[in-house]
Amino acid sequence: QVELVESGGGLVQAGDSLRLSCSVPGRTVNHYDMGWFRQAPGKEREIVAIIRMTGGSTYYADSVKGRFAISKDNAKSTIVLQMNSLEPEDTAVYYCAARISRVSLSSTNYEYWGRGTQVTVSS
Numbered sequence: 001q002v003e004l005v006e007s008g009g010g011l012v013q014a015g016d017s018l019r020l021s022c023s024v025p026g027r028t029v030n031h032y033d034m035g036w037f038r039q040a041p042g043k044e045r046e047i048v049a050i051i052r053m054t055g056g057s058t059y060y061a062d063s064v065k066g067r068f069a070i071s072k073d074n075a076k077s078t079i080v081l082q083m084n085s086l087e088p089e090d091t092a093v094y095y096c097a098a099r100i101s102r103v104s105l106s107s108t109n110y111e112y113w114g115r116g117t118q119v120t121v122s123s
Contacts, residue, residue, distance in 0.1 A: 001112075002024060002027060002098060002111070002112040003024065003025060004022055004023075004024060004096045004097070004098060004112055004113065004114035005022065005023050005024075005025060005114065006020065006021070006022050006094075006095075006096045006114040006115065006116070006117045007020070007021045007022075007117070008020035008021055008081075008117060009094065009117035009118050009119050010118075010119070010120070011120045011122065012086055012119075012120070012121055012122070013121070013122050013123075014086060014087055014088055014121055014122065014123050015085060015086065016086050016121070017082070017083060017084045017085075017086065018083045018086060018119060019080060019081070019082050019083070020036065020080070020081040020083070020094055020096075020117060020119075021078060021079070021080050021081075022034065022036070022078065022079050022080075022081075022096030022114060023076065023077055023078040024077040024078075024098065025077070027077055028074075028077065029053050029074065029077045029098065030053050030054050030074055031053070031054060031100055031101055032053045032098050032099060032100055032101060033050055033051070033052050033053070033098070033099050033100075033101050033105060033110075034050070034051060034053060034072070034079045034096070034097065034098045035047070035048065035049050035050030035051060035059075035070065035079070035096075035097055035098075036048040036049050036050075036070070036081050036094055036095065036096060036097070037094070037095045037097055037108075037110075038090075038092035038093065038094045038095065038119075039092055039093050039095070039116075040091060040092040040093075043092075045095070046061065047059070047061055047106070047108055048060075048061055048064055048068065048081070048094070049061070049064060049068055049069075049070040049081055050070070050105045050106075051070045051071070051072050051079055052101055052105060053072055053074055053101075054101065056072065057105060058070055058105070059105035059106050063089070064083075064090075067083065067084050067085045067086075068081060068082065068083050068084070069081070069082045069084075070082075079096070081094075083119070086119075086121045087121060088121045088122065088123045089121075090119060090121050091119060091120050091121050092119060093116040093117065093118055093119075094116065094117050094118075094119050095113055095114055095115075095116045096113070096114035097110035097112065097113050097114070098110065098111070098112040099111045099112065
């Protein structure tokens, strides 16, 4: 079993920034895709940003392009999502996800999930 440990999140105002981190303790993730999904109340879970740990290719949802940036630190088995210019529509529970790289970055099939962290953006 792969454990994903999330940190970050919180309550901010529109226009502010937040940083989410996700690490995989005790495991090398060089051959993984890792990223973030989110789920707002009453809505389906949606992809936010993904990064391939080998090579660094990324995928972003259209709604966050230009505002969010995903990065990686393979030595620490960690990814970071930097969220800037936050909007009330970004309010959701954010989940870290990981899988062994087998399919395209835009695929939403993931094997491992974190517990989620709440991000709330007030207007």
